[in-house]
Amino acid sequence: MRVPLRWLKDYVDIELEPEQLADALTMSGTKVEGIDRVGSGLRRVTAGRAVSVTPHPKSDRLRIVILDIGPRQAPRRVVTAAGNVAEGCIVPVVLAGGSLVDGEVIGEVEFEGVRSEGMLLSAKELGVSEDNSGILLLPDSVKPGDDIVASLGLRDDVLELEITPNRPDCLCMVGVARELAAITRKELRMPARGCPESLQPARDLTKIVIEAPDLCFRYGARVIRHVRPGQSPIWMQARLSAAGIRPISAVVDVTNYVMLELNQPLHAFDYSRVAQHTIVVRRAQAGERLVTLDGSERELNTDMLLIGDAEKALAVAGVMGGLASEITENTDTVLLESACFAQQSVWRTSRTLRLRTEASSRFEKGLDPASVPPALDRAASLLSRMGAGEACSGIVDVYPSPEAPAVIETTDRWIERRLGAGLGADEIADCLTRLGFRVDTQGTPDGSAKIAVTVPSFRGDVREPIDLVEEVARIWGYNEVPATIPQGTDSGGYSDEYAFCEQVRQALAGAGGSEALTFPFMSETDFDMLGFAPDDPKREAIRVANPLVEEQSLMRTTMYPAMLAALKTNVNRRRRGVFLYEIGRTYAPTGAITAGIEPARGETPAVERPVLAGVMCGAGEGGTWYAPERQYDFYDAKGAIEGLCACLHIDGVTFSRAECPPFHPGRAAAIVWDGVRLGTVGQVHPLVAGSYQVPEATMLFEVDMALLMEAAQSPREYAPLPKYPAVERDVAMVLERDVASADVERTIRTAGGALVESVRLFDVYEGPQVGEGRRSLAFSITYQAADRTLTDAEVNQVHDAVRAALAQKLGAVLR
Amino acid sequence: MRDRVEALVERALSAIDSAESAEALEEARVRILGRKGELTALLRQMKQVDPDDRPAFGAMVNAARDRVQQELERRGQAMEARERARKLESDTIDVTMPGRIRPTGDLHPLTQGIREVTQIFVQMGFTVVEGPEIETDFYNFEALNTPPFHPARDVQDTFYINDFVLLRTQTSPMQVRQMEGQDPPVRVVVPGKVYRRDPMDATHSPVFHQIEGLLVDKDVTFADLAGTLTQFARTFYGKDRKVRFRPHYFPFTEPSAEMDVSCALCGGQGCRVCKYEGWIEILGSGMVHPNVLRAVGYDPDELTGFAFGMGVERIVMLKYGFDDVRLLYENDLRFLEQF
């Protein structure tokens, strides 16, 4: 909210500099986000009387105005194109060398041979309003040479406040002034509300019926006769502009001015358009239509509150008036509405209609019913003082069930115990009283004080004792509260799951992977692009009802699209090698989501599984002076998983060929531990690579973190260190190409029995020397016994057995 | 005689000095000290010396031999050292060539930020847990004292799954789940993803990260909140940073406070980073609202507590001095490798 300081000073004395003032407000909870120095661009601006207005000798468009700019000043000659200046007019002028509100400097300029020593100004150029249609004509009370920048309030410091939603009372000048008065111990001056009234009572002229008292707590009206068309005074326009509201006409400006002053929206109906001069506050009928002030026809529903007359709808209550009852230049009599509507009703209506207005944004936060009559009085008073209307006597005020002020009972001890500061009953009472609460303190035998606090009607946010704690603390000063460290002996730590994630991250970073962070969304088209079958269970994704974009319309069931997107970013930016990983979540619906029913309390609505995913592509190691460049391939990705498992001490992980999307059918493996599939690693299918526009040699993996954690928790046992030397023997063989290396290793281990300590594949060859469809594998086998030194004869015997088994079981041709 | 001995020593030393190789040195040794060497020859002339002078002569010759011997050794060692140096010199490598690196990766800056923050709270006795991102309206709003039509909730800002389920807009629902799931005292810190329906731009992201904290026990006060969070700020941002609390509003805390730390860049004088305020907003906090305690079946007259929440992106961006949040989600390795 924008608060011009000159305006604020109407209600409270301010001795602080604007910066100090901003700080004081901020530290008591009304955050000042900035100070806008409006009108600071105006320089050498003064008032002048047009002594003569003559046509320009060479131009029909221009006129020459001789200005009297004060007793001790020489008259100035100004050339203007505006047509609304006549002899005797008082006009604003910027003298040559001065500048406009936007900072534009005006120099002496020659117009067709006539020098102009300044420039006459429009309302816009002065910052009064957006009106740029002609020169702003000043009232006769302004004298030539007057400092109009000061007297019209054109230059001001405007505080930009952030008002939190619990404090609608601060959405107005008086509310902010009240805060300021409380902080600085000054008196709050309420605006003048008195005005002469005509004898005719308003209640004879209009009738109000509230048919929906649950949605309209109070409705008041005044009747104003002989309203004057035209604009409001310049000072009012300038204040409204500074506060961010566009001046429109005298009556509308007054309603806006009172709204900004008292936070009570007002609406002006053309009295002659109100059938039978009767206001009916009711719910709309189904399908009822109304053309609102913005010219669009709105269809209303039965949840919406409207203001009608005896025949038709006039306005959407608290949101916007109707076009038909809008006041016009021809309006003579105005029915001024001041009401209090249920905040939820306005909130809902405004959102259903997608229509937010200054009024609706105030009503939906909850307003004070007590403001209804004062706002009407204040508007009548302003209109009367401006000569813009005559009030009929009295207010028609319907207030079906007035609420008694709330009283909150507590004790000084209770408040002190919450704060952790012993400030005493007097201090507590002082803070609250300054804010407009009534405080009754009563001593008790145990030395504490009972405190009964009557809450003013404008503080609907204060409901229970804890709310008083905040009020006291913020006036006393948050930073006056001592800083203590809470008692307690808990020792902290990370949950097992969190700690495990950290361990995995560390291991993968050590293996060369950089951690990515992606959005947990995906889209329906991803499933097709990944090549998932129509009945693939991963297609069962949770759908976001209101996504920002289609690509983010599903909660992901797989991390692959995110990994491929991250890869693509780096490939497009010409990165040579990419190894990214992420521990993210995938999401699957529960029964409650699928059925669209409310999940039971305590349950989580979705199945969220942490998943480790990774992508590798491009130049892996190498490209250095010591190693040639090598492209990442399947075995790098597999190695990353194996390395991770080694790091986590997960033994016995096996990899077996897997054919599943989004992988190349011959280049993917299931990662299995103890019969459980932990995940998949492989090269993407060429079609998937094409769809996601990444290179074909892209490796992906996904591992379920919960299963991996289970595997990592299998107990570790100490094995005694070997005491006797080991013997190494190699075996090389030629095999059919489709015999798996893992089968060879298994055969070696089976045949070699307990003496086989380890088996290492150290050479693979495919080519003309071994023939088509065959390959050569070479293993190094370490033999070792726990209880003795193996003799050559023993080793030979077992090694021969291994060789025989390889030849017999796998058809290996040994070399 | 003395002159002859001295002359011999003189000659011998110069021969040793000018020997440039092990061979030349050996030759010099044989020539002087060998069985047919000059010193031996000199000794043979002992008989011609006056018997009274013989002991003195003998001593003189022995001294000469020792002297020459010493010189030979010294020269030999020096030559060896030079030889060794020459050999090492020829083994020199180019130490400026790059070493063989085992490439390592980096943790995402947000992960690092979460780690740094949570570690401080772990030391203060908090336990780090995580919670569901797909939440119910009840946990995300209603149990947090934010009933339907509350001004603090706006459909515009929330991703919905259906009428009951949404993507959590804050990590605060874990306050409720945590209290429901355990008996007091509760001391938890909850990092995690949260969602707001804001299109991505330099300062908004539909997905971002928060760290929530909750402490509930008997007699926890606002002063405890101030003390705990001040200690956090001093540990995280440095002992010389000033801390202040400002009243604010959150539906689920009362009293509520935002915490600022003095701007490190300008020392509180005001600069672009702190929007010329001299202070930087770091976190929101407050005493757990009695309605929240009631919602989980805790008695607000028996138990009190405080909660806090901070945005990880903001913390990380301030720490490293960049102002476009999109960088954190592009996964450009050139960016990730900087942290």
Ligand SMILES: [Zn+2]
């Ligand atoms: Zn700064």
